[in-house]
Amino acid sequence: MPISIQDVRETLANVTSQQVGDGMIRQAIRLARTKINLIKRDNISITDVESAQLMYAAYLAFQFELTGLVRKLGSAPLEAQQALTMLRLTAEEYINEIRWTKKGLPVIGSTEGADMENGQDVEL
Numbered sequence: 001m002p003i004s005i006q007d008v009r010e011t012l013a014n015v016t017s018q019q020v021g022d023g024m025i026r027q028a029i030r031l032a033r034t035k036i037n038l039i040k041r042d043n044i045s046i047t048d049v050e051s052a053q054l055m056y057a058a059y060l061a062f063q064f065e066l067t068g069l070v071r072k073l074g075s076a077p078l079e080a081q082q083a084l085t086m087l088r089l090t091a092e093e094y095i096n097e098i099r100w101t102k103k104g105l106p107v108i109g110s111t112e113g114a115d116m117e118n119g120q121d122v123e124l
Contacts, residue, residue, distance in 0.1 A: 003029055003054045011058040020065045028060035029053070039099040052094040059084070059091040 005025045009015055032053045040049055066084055070076050 001050070002033075003050055003057060005029070007054055008057050008061055011054055012062060020061050024064045025057070025061045028057040028064060031060055032057035036095070036098065039095070041098060044098045048098050052091075052098050055087075055091040055094040059087040062087055 005022055008025045008029065009020070012020065035056060036049060036053045040052070062084055066076050066080055069080070
Protein backbone atom coordinates (compact mmCIF):
# COMPACT_ATOMS: atom_id res chain seq x y z
CA MET A 1 0.00 0.00 0.00
CA PRO A 2 1.52 3.38 -0.96
CA ILE A 3 2.56 5.63 1.88
CA SER A 4 0.15 8.36 2.91
CA ILE A 5 0.34 11.80 4.45
CA GLN A 6 -0.88 10.24 7.69
CA ASP A 7 1.92 7.64 7.59
CA VAL A 8 4.49 10.44 7.40
CA ARG A 9 2.75 12.37 10.21
CA GLU A 10 2.84 9.29 12.43
CA THR A 11 6.53 8.73 11.65
CA LEU A 12 7.16 12.32 12.71
CA ALA A 13 5.48 11.67 16.09
CA ASN A 14 2.01 12.74 14.95
CA VAL A 15 2.84 16.27 13.84
CA THR A 16 -0.20 18.34 12.96
CA SER A 17 -1.01 19.97 9.63
CA GLN A 18 -0.21 23.31 11.27
CA GLN A 19 3.29 22.07 12.05
CA VAL A 20 3.98 20.43 8.68
CA GLY A 21 1.55 21.16 5.88
CA ASP A 22 -0.05 18.50 3.69
CA GLY A 23 1.51 20.07 0.58
CA MET A 24 5.00 19.70 2.03
CA ILE A 25 4.36 16.09 2.93
CA ARG A 26 2.88 15.33 -0.50
CA GLN A 27 5.98 16.77 -2.16
CA ALA A 28 8.24 14.81 0.20
CA ILE A 29 6.38 11.58 -0.65
CA ARG A 30 6.70 12.24 -4.40
CA LEU A 31 10.43 12.96 -4.12
CA ALA A 32 11.02 9.95 -1.87
CA ARG A 33 9.10 7.62 -4.20
CA THR A 34 11.12 8.84 -7.20
CA LYS A 35 14.50 8.53 -5.46
CA ILE A 36 13.83 5.10 -4.00
CA ASN A 37 12.44 3.72 -7.27
CA LEU A 38 15.56 4.91 -9.10
CA ILE A 39 18.02 3.22 -6.75
CA LYS A 40 16.26 0.09 -5.48
CA ARG A 41 17.27 -3.43 -6.38
CA ASP A 42 14.73 -5.42 -8.40
CA ASN A 43 14.36 -8.23 -5.87
CA ILE A 44 13.36 -6.03 -2.92
CA SER A 45 9.97 -6.59 -1.33
CA ILE A 46 7.34 -3.88 -1.67
CA THR A 47 7.28 -3.62 2.13
CA ASP A 48 10.99 -2.78 2.22
CA VAL A 49 10.62 -0.28 -0.63
CA GLU A 50 7.71 1.45 1.09
CA SER A 51 9.60 1.54 4.39
CA ALA A 52 12.54 3.27 2.69
CA GLN A 53 10.15 5.67 0.94
CA LEU A 54 8.44 6.47 4.24
CA MET A 55 11.64 7.17 6.14
CA TYR A 56 13.04 9.32 3.34
CA ALA A 57 9.73 11.19 2.99
CA ALA A 58 9.67 11.85 6.75
CA TYR A 59 13.23 13.17 6.58
CA LEU A 60 12.40 15.43 3.63
CA ALA A 61 9.18 16.75 5.19
CA PHE A 62 10.97 17.60 8.42
CA GLN A 63 13.82 19.20 6.46
CA PHE A 64 11.32 21.34 4.50
CA GLU A 65 9.66 22.48 7.71
CA LEU A 66 12.97 23.21 9.42
CA THR A 67 14.10 25.25 6.42
CA GLY A 68 10.93 27.33 6.69
CA LEU A 69 11.53 27.82 10.40
CA VAL A 70 15.06 29.03 9.75
CA ARG A 71 13.76 31.53 7.18
CA LYS A 72 11.17 32.76 9.67
CA LEU A 73 13.25 32.85 12.86
CA GLY A 74 16.80 33.05 11.53
CA SER A 75 17.86 29.78 13.15
CA ALA A 76 16.57 26.38 14.20
CA PRO A 77 16.53 25.02 17.74
CA LEU A 78 19.35 22.59 18.48
CA GLU A 79 16.82 19.85 19.32
CA ALA A 80 15.25 20.20 15.87
CA GLN A 81 18.65 20.04 14.19
CA GLN A 82 19.48 16.89 16.16
CA ALA A 83 16.13 15.34 15.24
CA LEU A 84 16.80 16.07 11.56
CA THR A 85 20.20 14.40 11.82
CA MET A 86 18.65 11.31 13.39
CA LEU A 87 15.98 11.16 10.67
CA ARG A 88 18.68 11.47 8.00
CA LEU A 89 20.73 8.66 9.51
CA THR A 90 17.67 6.42 9.77
CA ALA A 91 16.64 7.18 6.18
CA GLU A 92 20.19 6.40 5.02
CA GLU A 93 20.05 3.01 6.75
CA TYR A 94 16.78 2.13 5.02
CA ILE A 95 18.08 3.32 1.64
CA ASN A 96 21.33 1.41 1.97
CA GLU A 97 19.39 -1.79 2.58
CA ILE A 98 17.46 -1.58 -0.70
CA ARG A 99 19.80 0.11 -3.17
CA TRP A 100 22.16 -1.04 -5.87
CA THR A 101 25.78 -0.02 -5.89
CA LYS A 102 27.59 0.80 -9.08
CA LYS A 103 28.78 -2.81 -9.20
CA GLY A 104 25.22 -4.10 -8.78
CA LEU A 105 25.67 -5.37 -5.25
CA PRO A 106 23.68 -4.13 -2.30
CA VAL A 107 25.45 -1.89 0.18
CA ILE A 108 25.00 -3.10 3.73
CA GLY A 109 26.71 -1.45 6.62
CA SER A 110 27.76 1.93 7.83
CA THR A 111 26.32 5.28 6.81
CA GLU A 112 29.78 6.80 6.73
CA GLY A 113 30.22 6.51 2.96
CA ALA A 114 30.23 9.13 0.27
CA ASP A 115 28.46 8.42 -3.00
CA MET A 116 27.12 5.94 -5.50
CA GLU A 117 29.94 6.57 -7.96
CA ASN A 118 32.41 4.82 -5.70
CA GLY A 119 30.03 2.01 -4.77
CA GLN A 120 29.77 3.43 -1.26
CA ASP A 121 26.87 4.00 1.07
CA VAL A 122 24.49 6.76 0.13
CA GLU A 123 24.72 9.95 2.14
CA LEU A 124 21.71 12.24 2.11
